[in-house]
Amino acid sequence: MTGANHRAAVAERAARAGGVVAREQFRGDLSVESKANKNDLVTETDRDAQRQVVATIRGEFPGDRFLCEEDLPTVSGPGTDHDAEAVDSVPDSGAAWVIDPIDGTANYVRGMRLWATVVSAVVDGEPVASATYLPSYGDLYAVGPESATRDGTELSVSDRTDPETFAVAPVGWWDRNERAEFGRLCSAVGDRFGDVRRLGSFQATLAHVADGALDGLVCTRPMAAWDTLAGVHMVRRAGGTVTDLDGEPWTHDSDSVVASNGEAHETLVVAGNEALTGD
Template identity: 50%
Template sequence: MTTRADCARRAAEAGAAVAAESFQGELTVETKAGKTDVVTQADRDAQRRVADAIGESFPGEPIVGEEDATPTSVPGEGPAWVVDPIDGTANYVRGIRTWATSVAATVDGEAVAGATVAPALGDAFVLESGGAIRNGEAVTVSDRTDPETFVVVPTMWWSPDRRGEYADACRGIVERFGDMRRFGSAQLELALCAAGAVDAVVTNVETSPWDTVVGAGLVEAAGGTVTNIHGEPWRHDSRGLVASNGAAHDAVLEAARAPETPSR
């Protein structure tokens, strides 16, 4: 019997393969909600391939996705699948390799399995049976405890009328931690936190489930902590996302809340 983890992995690999065919080629780029919110035919084709792969093993189960007018809310009851065909499309259209195809399996609104496949980087992260796997090997969050050695990621992107909050989020990070990165793919940023490459990932904005569900599950499965902006257990419909190795989560929360108390 095909497990949900196996299905998520195979579906993510299939979608990633479709997207990889057009990567660094000629693309027609469209915009959605804003000038930097871009989409390509590769996004749509990859999502359809993912949906086909899921349907082969779990026909009739609802699919929540970013493209093709699929539902955008994760059902609170029963099984569902959450798909991001290209997480990091802005990178993808510029030929930057930091993008991935992500597929999550949820039951009653909670992630039970998932996969994030980044073909241009040669990485595949799988969430299965409570464990976090990278390229076939179990991973854990970092064991750093000194915030001054942490690398922290301000993830997601703020709308034009909230860019001041991004500056405040960066201030909150640089005042407390050793360094900062931003990769432009939330699923990969969270996967890197699960693998111990970065120590925390933060945002105070509302996130979409296709950007976060697999990654948040990976961090928790790897031994980390994931909360909302208030320090409460994170859900796909939470406001804000604060993920860390757990060693200094209070300090990470303070940084995430910096946009709530901006400097004057």
Template identity: 50%
Template sequence: MDTADRASVARRAAEAGATVANERFRTRHDVEQKTEKTDVVTQADRDAQAAVIEVLREACPEDAVVGEEDDELKRVPESGPAWIVDPIDGTNNYVRGMRVWGTAVAAVLDGQPVAGASDFPALNDRYWTDGETTYRNGDRVTVSTKTDPEACVVTPTMWWDFDARGQYGRACQALADRFGDLRRMGCAQAELAAVADGSLDGVVTNLRAFPWDTVAGVAMIRAAGGRVTDLAGDRWRHDSVGLVASNGRIHDTLLEAAREIDES
């Protein structure tokens, strides 16, 4: 299967999961907590993941699947093909009836992203990449061309536990000191897609992000002309500490801000 085929499978799988989730959007949900009060899951998450995996198993029955829910793998294999699934990224938004959530599916080979798709049905936006170009609703998109940080909009992404809220405060302060404005969507894949299409200029966290929250969006940003690194400025991987994603033009300034988050 070539990369174009994997991109097509990712699109079909993301659409299948998003369709299941959207059918239950703004209906009653029994919400379960995972490890934190803001880390929640619903039966819709599980059923959407099952719909995604059904598509993947039909197309690529031997490939590994890394998924947020249930018993799927939790680590990305370093060799061979694999798929990374987030059935509902932004579950907190989803259960509150907010529209910013979606289903994300990424294809990786030997640990490197080669294609991906993120489907946001409540926003009527579908993103995908074949590793060379990124599309939104069929139209090619690219990162923004802004070079002045004071004219840029950026976001602190992921979520800091209650015992690390000082880091969240420092992230917001470091960004506010350098950039024109901040946004926080509560859905990492939506934030990364927004960098890919130029709606946002940068995304940053000092945390080690889960692959299902990030890999599809990272692939989109790179294919759209952007840059994604770890806190040291090295090329980001699914197991990197920190994630700094930008249009490339403001990356050094975003890195400066990111490195202040851990300072006490």
């Protein structure tokens, strides 16, 4: 098995392993805390699931680094005789893993099924494999060196060309004193496209752009790599387009995200800029 194929297989296995932990505790008696604000939630299950993801990866790649949404746990076991090394951004060189144990924790806490366990393998700053597992639905989205699939079926973005038939998702989080921007984004998207959806999980939303269920998304905010990297990689491999609001190719340090099936992408960029500037 080549290095890239090995990382792809481990990404899938780790996402499934962490997702099983989260699924077992779903709709149970959760320990819930707030982080940056009252709606930025974390549960002990997030940490349990992340611990399982990290342990699975370190059994195969004990020297790799980790960029995780939650604090990196200490892991023991075969090949893990030292603490895993945490990084605070995607490294430009070497191998690393980017992990979100429950993307869509607010959905998870409310008992809503749309949440995901997400794992990306990065080498020299670029994703080489990723897996987005939606445990409550049983769907596994996976990208490796030769394929981009959902449950083994090849992914492809939608073939719609008429913006009036598009379903587009505004994505991101706005502080209470910045909610006007979110309102402008919904209005700008609604004025230009057929339907507006907000799903509550960035990675699940990107997965649905990749599989054609959605035609695009717009995020006017800078977002963490664990919210974006796997899904952006997936959309591109499924034939879609991902840029920032300047229309430049998206990178892990971009300050905005526009993803689409490649049709009417410029219209999505215009809508995002209108929301951002108020013009």
